[in-house]
Each structure stands twice: as structure tokens, then as C-alpha cells.
Amino acid sequence: MAFLAALTATPVLAQQASPAVEVGVLSMQRQEVPQGFDLPGRAVAYEQVAIRPRVGGIVTQILYTPGKEVRAGDPLFQLDDATYQAAVANDRAALVTAEANLPVKQAAFDRAQRLLNQGATRVDLETAQYDLAAAKATLEAARAALDFAQTQLSWTTVRAPIEGIPEVQEVSVGDLVTAGQTTAMTTLTRLDPIYVDMLEPSTRLLEIRRRIEDGTMTANRTMDATLVLEDGEIYTGKGTLVTPSAVVSATTGTVAVRFAFENPGHKILPGMFLRGTVTQGTTRAWLVPQRAAARSAMGDLTAFIIAEGKAKRVTLTPSGTWQNNWVVTAGLSDGDQLIVDGLKSMTPGKAVTGVPATIDAAGLVQDAPKAE
Incomplete structure (x- = not known):
């Protein structure tokens, strides 16, 4: 009987004796955070011209090389x-x-x-x-x-009306062309700068206006945008606002917002699908690393903090993202110790001890440097 009692008591004693788990934590402090939103976008040519003859005649010479940039006024075709x-x-x-x-x-x-x-x-x-x-x-x-x-x-000398990149010609030497014909001889596209049309949901525009009016968000005087290319590369250029559309699409419920980007290397081509982050203002919020938060089964954004030596799950109210962080406007308090590692085995009520940590540029957890 004493042996059985010893066996049944062992798990309880082991549980009572288990030490608190060390976890990396960040101390939460509310700060002014740029308010950015990720938007889908598509590149649009800054200028694009279909080259057509203004007089009729036989094509006697093709005076350009397809794909090689031409200046405004450069000859493209010679007619008889x-x-x-x-x-x-x-x-x-x-x-x-x-x-x-x-x-x-x-x-x-x-x-x-x-x-x-x-x-x-x-x-x-x-x-x-x-x-x-x-x-x-x-x-x-x-x-x-x-x-x-x-x-x-x-x-009779057909010249480029703008600077840009000409496409392969649609006519050959000896072809007869007529004034104002419907078929273009070639197409000329200017690639630097280039436009990017981003689609902003109309509901978000209403939300932004409401937040500006109630003071929880401060609008920027200028609106900037950054791009992520189709292969995931972050584009180094920064875009400036050209104009927002005054009409909401009846099919998608979005408003097209046009930005202009410098494109000296012609990396962005018309028709490319892109993702853009538009910075529309600043808001006082907490920055929560995306790796430290997760979605619950109900779709709520949740994270763990340390409360009285134990892990506590809290529900966060996000308001977009910034770099590798969620921008959180509710669910935390200044000084809260946010748990940033050991989250796979984390459960509410688990005994934990916080160890200061940092997050690098890639969003990975690093030990905080020790004070000398």
C-alpha cells in the first residue's frame, strides 16, 4: 500500500517541483507608429503611344532597334x-x-x-x-x-513623339501604309517613371476618415508607398501620390489610387501585379512582432503576456501592419511583458520567467544585449 501511494504521489510532486520555463519577452510601450496598409496593385505605363503614319506611302526604311530606348524626335520609319x-x-x-x-x-x-x-x-x-x-x-x-x-x-519620316522603348515593328520595308490607319506601325512605351494603381477598399477609406476625425490617427501631409515585386523582392524606390479615383468600382468595391515610382532600371513593367504598402498617417499603438501573435479559431488575433508569473492569453485589436509587426491599438498596456518565443508549447496558466529579448530585422528573436 505504501508503494502504491508513493507511485500516485510522484506526478503531483513532480508537477509541484517543475520550475518555471524561461521565455523571451519584449516590454510593450505605446508609440507613434506609421499607419500603413498592404494593397494589391498593377503597373501602368507612364506614357504609351501607338505609332501610326500621318501620310500614306511605301515603307522604305526602319530606322530604330526594337527594345533600344529612343528620344522624342528620333526617326523610327522612312516612307517614300x-x-x-x-x-x-x-x-x-x-x-x-x-x-x-x-x-x-x-x-x-x-x-x-x-x-x-x-x-x-x-x-x-x-x-x-x-x-x-x-x-x-x-x-x-x-x-x-x-x-x-x-x-x-x-x-514621311515617322518620328517618336515621346522618349521610350519601341516594340518590334508591325510593318516591313515595302509595305504600303495609309494616313491614320487603325493598325499601329509599332508601340512606344515610356517606363521611367511608371504608374502603379493600388486598390483601396472603400470601407477602409471610411474607417481611416473616422479615425482621423476622432483623433486616433494623424494623417500625413504626403502619402508615400513602397512596393513588393512579384518575386517577393522589396523595391527600393518610393512612390508619391498622383491622384485617387473619385469613383468606387461597382464590381470590387475598391477605389484606385495612383502612385508614380522612379523606374530607372526598368525593373517594373506595365501589366505587372504588385503589392504595395501605403503609409497614410501615424497612430499611437503597440508594435507586436508577427511571430508573437496568432489567429484563434474564431479569427481573433491573440498573444501571450506574463501576468503574476504565468502565461496569459490576450486578444489584440490590430490596425494594419508595419514592417514585421502588427500595429495593435487595444488589448495591451504599457509595461506588459509580451512572450515572443516558446509559443508552440505555450498554454494559459503555464509558469514562465521572462528573459529580455530583441527582434532583428528579419523578425527573429535574439537575446537582448547584457548591460556592462
């Missing part, structure tokens, strides 16, 4: 210009004729005016006046015709 050269010569001859005719009509008018009632009648004067006005009009028309003919001749 024989017809337009002839038109320029014809209009130039007409201009010379009009310029030669004007002094003759001017002299006739001056003579009729001088000899009025002395060999020239009023009818002669009016006729001379009409002929002079017609000669001036003919001269102006000839100048305009020559200017237009020279302009059309210049259009």
Missing part, C-alpha cells in the same frame, strides 16, 4: 517621299508666281488711283483694287500650300 517632294516643288513654283504677280497688280492699282478722272475711270480703279486684293490672297494661299506640303514631306 517622291510624291511629297513633287508637291513641295509645285507649291514653291506657285508661290514664286504669286510673289511676281503682286507688284504688277500693286502698280496697276497705284496708276489707276493716280489717274482717276484723268484718263482712268472709277470702274478702272475698282477693278485694279480687286485685282490687287486677289493677288495678295493668292500669295497667302500659295505660302500656306507650300507650308502644308513641306509639313507633309516631313511626315
Whole structure:
């Protein structure tokens, strides 16, 4: 009987004698935290032009290399210009004729005016006046015709209207093109800077406005954004707000917010899907490392703190994320010891002892440096 009693007492004694487990902790202090929200986005070309001819003709030369950046005004295509050269010569001859005719009509008018009632009648004067006005009009028309003919001749060299990257040509030497045709000869895209349209839920916009009005959030004077590329790489450039849309999408319930990013290396291409973090203001909150919190079966965000030497589960109220942390506006108090490691086996009521720890840039727990 004494042996059985000893066996049944052993687990109780062992449980009573088990020491408290050491866990890494962070001391929670409320601070001003940039309020950022992760948003899906898509890259849009800053400028994109479909190159079409303004005059018709046979393509005689392709003057660019696809994929090689061109400047505004650089030639892209050359069209056969024989017809337009002839038109320029014809209009130039007409201009010379009009310029030669004007002094003759001017002299006739001056003579009729001088000899009025002395060999020239009023009818002669009016006729001379009409002929002079017609000669001036003919001269102006000839100048305009020559200017237009020279302009059309210049259009036979199809030039880049903007700087950018041209695509592979859609025409070949010898093809006939027509003015204003629907098919583009090529497409020219400017990649630096580049636009990124991010989709903000309209409900979040209402929440942000409410928080600004009740003072729990301070709006930034400028709105910045950072990007994460499709492969997970963090883009080093920072975007500036261009304009938010004034319309909520009827299908997605989102508002498109456009940002401009510098893109000197052309790493971001139009059509890419991206993730962006938009910093819209600051809020007083606690920063809880994402590794130290978990979602409950009900979807609540929870974490463990030390209370009277034991682990205590608390429910947090998150308000977005910042770097590797949850931005928490409720559920904690200043001075709370947040447990950041040993969480896989952590249960409420477990005896624990806190050891100061730090979180590195990757979100990993490190021992706090000891004071010298």
C-alpha cells in the first residue's frame, strides 16, 4: 500500500517541483507608429503611344532597334517621299508666281488711283483694287500650300513623339501604309517613371476618415508607398501620390489610387501585379512582432503576456501592419511583458520567467544585449 501511494504521489510532486520555463519577452510601450496598409496593385505605363503614319506611302526604311530606348524626335520609319517632294516643288513654283504677280497688280492699282478722272475711270480703279486684293490672297494661299506640303514631306519620316522603348515593328520595308490607319506601325512605351494603381477598399477609406476625425490617427501631409515585386523582392524606390479615383468600382468595391515610382532600371513593367504598402498617417499603438501573435479559431488575433508569473492569453485589436509587426491599438498596456518565443508549447496558466529579448530585422528573436 505504501508503494502504491508513493507511485500516485510522484506526478503531483513532480508537477509541484517543475520550475518555471524561461521565455523571451519584449516590454510593450505605446508609440507613434506609421499607419500603413498592404494593397494589391498593377503597373501602368507612364506614357504609351501607338505609332501610326500621318501620310500614306511605301515603307522604305526602319530606322530604330526594337527594345533600344529612343528620344522624342528620333526617326523610327522612312516612307517614300517622291510624291511629297513633287508637291513641295509645285507649291514653291506657285508661290514664286504669286510673289511676281503682286507688284504688277500693286502698280496697276497705284496708276489707276493716280489717274482717276484723268484718263482712268472709277470702274478702272475698282477693278485694279480687286485685282490687287486677289493677288495678295493668292500669295497667302500659295505660302500656306507650300507650308502644308513641306509639313507633309516631313511626315514621311515617322518620328517618336515621346522618349521610350519601341516594340518590334508591325510593318516591313515595302509595305504600303495609309494616313491614320487603325493598325499601329509599332508601340512606344515610356517606363521611367511608371504608374502603379493600388486598390483601396472603400470601407477602409471610411474607417481611416473616422479615425482621423476622432483623433486616433494623424494623417500625413504626403502619402508615400513602397512596393513588393512579384518575386517577393522589396523595391527600393518610393512612390508619391498622383491622384485617387473619385469613383468606387461597382464590381470590387475598391477605389484606385495612383502612385508614380522612379523606374530607372526598368525593373517594373506595365501589366505587372504588385503589392504595395501605403503609409497614410501615424497612430499611437503597440508594435507586436508577427511571430508573437496568432489567429484563434474564431479569427481573433491573440498573444501571450506574463501576468503574476504565468502565461496569459490576450486578444489584440490590430490596425494594419508595419514592417514585421502588427500595429495593435487595444488589448495591451504599457509595461506588459509580451512572450515572443516558446509559443508552440505555450498554454494559459503555464509558469514562465521572462528573459529580455530583441527582434532583428528579419523578425527573429535574439537575446537582448547584457548591460556592462
